[in-house]
Amino acid sequence: MLKPRTRIQERNSKAILEAGLDVFSQHGFRGATLDQIAEVAGLSKPNLLYYFPSKDAVYLALLAQLMQTWLDPLRHINPKGEPVEEILAYVHRKVELARDYPRESRLFANEILQGAPRMLTEIEGPLKTLVEEKSMILRRWMAEGRIAQMPPVHLIFSIWALTQHYADFDVQVRAVLGKTHDPFAEAGEYLDLLFRRLLTPP
Amino acid sequence: MLKPRTRIQERNSKAILEAGLDVFSQHGFRGATLDQIAEVAGLSKPNLLYYFPSKDAVYLALLAQLMQTWLDPLRHINPKGEPVEEILAYVHRKVELARDYPRESRLFANEILQGAPRMLTEIEGPLKTLVEEKSMILRRWMAEGRIAQMPPVHLIFSIWALTQHYADFDVQVRAVLGKTHDPFAEAGEYLDLLFRRLLTPP
């Protein structure tokens, strides 16, 4: 990516990343075309390639920026907080992410569906480490009887699955619910209920 | 699709659908190529196009066959059965589907991520109807106090999200769990526990 030096470069770089997010999140890496990205960004294709040297570069820039946003809420689980409320706060942050950044969620989903060719090292490294770290906290909370017993990693998976579903399967969710519903508001309430029941110790 | 009349046609048609499932489920419609499908199927590209008139035709054949398999387990929820066990049986069937037909799950996920361009009518029609029908049963069970109160459609969403996650995000699940784990066996146990806790009335 071209290091932005002027206002116009700033604006165009952002427009390209925005457009790339649109197109890559809908069609995956191979299904996306530079033509389409350039059109959405309001630039010519050669002009796009003046800012990013290749299709790969646009995609990688998006993935890099994504990983930060995506892992951040999990990092914020506080080992010293009240267990159930800490986990529920995480769930709610994830619902907000799904609502406010659905394209990022779908971009991630697409990358994993493709076998995570460009993110496997990130997943096997930093993500795995972070999950293990937070699993230890969950395990301790379970041992202390402050939340119910269950496999901690699967608990984390279920938070990811349930929250991201509302972004990734948005079309289906809306079609089934009908137009009068607010999927993310309802998801927030429902998942609060679900995890409260699941976590509260007997 | 060519109506198979000989053994060789039977075999080739199947090989093409198999290969198409491989490639479409990994790269989505636009990301998949006939070259790749033909190679996986062990045929030349023109020969593939002798069996299916177009790329679209292969994809549509796969989607058509998918919708049946996908909705079937939900249909089998029995209004006269024991509520918690009926729902848990559905969860387990979905876990088995995710384990045995992960490519079908990913094909479906890809189609929805793309905005369901070729399945929206199916979703807004038969799927929605079926969900509403089963929601009525769930609502009745809740009113009778046989399962806990919650929004029934979101309960169904959460079954889909949690079971399909293990197929769609398989790469991530395995990377985070490590090689010594059996994701689907653990998922079966964990989701049994989760939904039992969620559904059992207070």
Next chain:
DNA sequence: GTCTATACTCTGATAGAC
């Protein structure tokens, strides 16, 4: 039924004028 050859379009990327 299957292959080679090929038509034609799209896609990623570059050259060079302005």
Next chain:
DNA sequence: GTCTATCAGAGTATAGAC
């Protein structure tokens, strides 16, 4: 910095020999 022109390769699909 942006555009027109263009290239090489990949993509879908067809024609026609065998």
